[in-house]
Amino acid sequence: MRLKSIRLAGFKSFVEPTKIPFPQQLTGVVGPNGCGKSNVIDAVRWVLGESSARNLRGDAMTDVIFNGSTRRAPASKASVELSFDNQSGRLGGEYGAYTEVAVRREVTRDGQNLYFLNGTRCRKKDITDLFLGTGLGPRSYAIIEQGMISRLIESKPQELRVFIDEAAGVSKYKERRRETENR
Ligand code: ATP
Ligand code: MG
Numbered sequence: 001m002r003l004k005s006i007r008l009a010g011f012k013s014f015v016e017p018t019k020i021p022f023p024q025q026l027t028g029v030v031g032p033n034g035c036g037k038s039n040v041i042d043a044v045r046w047v048l049g050e051s052s053a054r055n056l057r058g059d060a061m062t063d064v065i066f067n068g069s070t071r072r073a074p075a076s077k078a079s080v081e082l083s084f085d086n087q088s089g090r091l092g093g094e095y096g097a098y099t100e101v102a103v104r105r106e107v108t109r110d111g112q113n114l115y116f117l118n119g120t121r122c123r124k125k126d127i128t129d130l131f132l133g134t135g136l137g138p139r140s141y142a143i144i145e146q147g148m149i150s151r152l153i154e155s156k157p158q159e160l161r162v163f164i165d166e167a168a169g170v171s172k173y174k175e176r177r178r179e180t181e182n183r
Contacts, residue, residue: 001090001134003044004083004100010075011046012039014057041143043080047105049128051137079106081116090134104126112173133172140166 008014012047013036018089020040027036041057046064068074081104081110095117104116105127115122117130131137141163152160165171 001088002085003087006040006043007041007079007081007084008043009079010066011043011080012036012037012066012079015072015075023060044082045138045143047080047127048131048136048138048140048142049124053150055138061113062109064107064110077106077108079104085099091130093130095130101130103130114158120145130174133166133169135166137166 002025003022005019007017009017024069029040031037038057042064046056049062050056053059053064056064058064065078066072066075081098081102083102084091084137086095086101087099090096091101096117102116104115104119106114109141113124115124115127128137131140136142152163155183162171165174171178
């Protein structure tokens with residue numbers, strides 16, 4: 001499973017609809033300070049379900065919407081779509097048969113969040129469920145940031161267990177059990 005491309009519109013500094021393709025296994029993003037490199041990672045994290053504004057380097061969840069410049073009016077909404085190559089069928093369930101899976105999140109100024117799977121409206125939970133056990137998701141190991149390696153090395157066994165459960169594919173079942181027990 002591989003991230004094939006990202007489409008952004010109105011997200012942080014990406015006010016114009018922008019498509020960023022990732023044609024290779026390895027892609028480097030380079031550019032001067034403040035050009036928007038980290039905003040691309042924020043966009044990925046946001047679609048995968050990040051619900052903390054601070055982890056997206058903002059104060060409020062609507063801070064991800066382009067907030068205007070001297071020459072441009074603020075955008076009314078932010079939209080980001082991630083397209084995954086799913087030829088391996090790693091994204092299972094009803095999406096297992098799709099060779100490409102597109103996951104989109106939108107937010108409007110009034111704070112309403114919308115989620116889409118292959119263009120169809122869905123719940124946030126559908127996206128969380130889709131990625132559970134694949135190593136993707138807001139608190140997964142798919143995005144390794146500065147300082148994270150040392151935090152992992154120094155973490156307590158219980159904290160480390162979260163990553164091991166996810167890598168082993170156990171977290172999906174633990175989550176289902178938790179849901180059942182809470183019913
Ligand atoms: P560095 O090399 O310093 O890490 P970077 O390329 O990672 O820089 P980012 O942090 O991705 O840069 O981008 C910061 C830019 O994004 C700033 O210019 C900031 O004004 C802009 N930005 C962030 N949020 C918004 C927003 N909601 N609306 C408009 N611009 C925004
Ligand atoms: Mg940066």
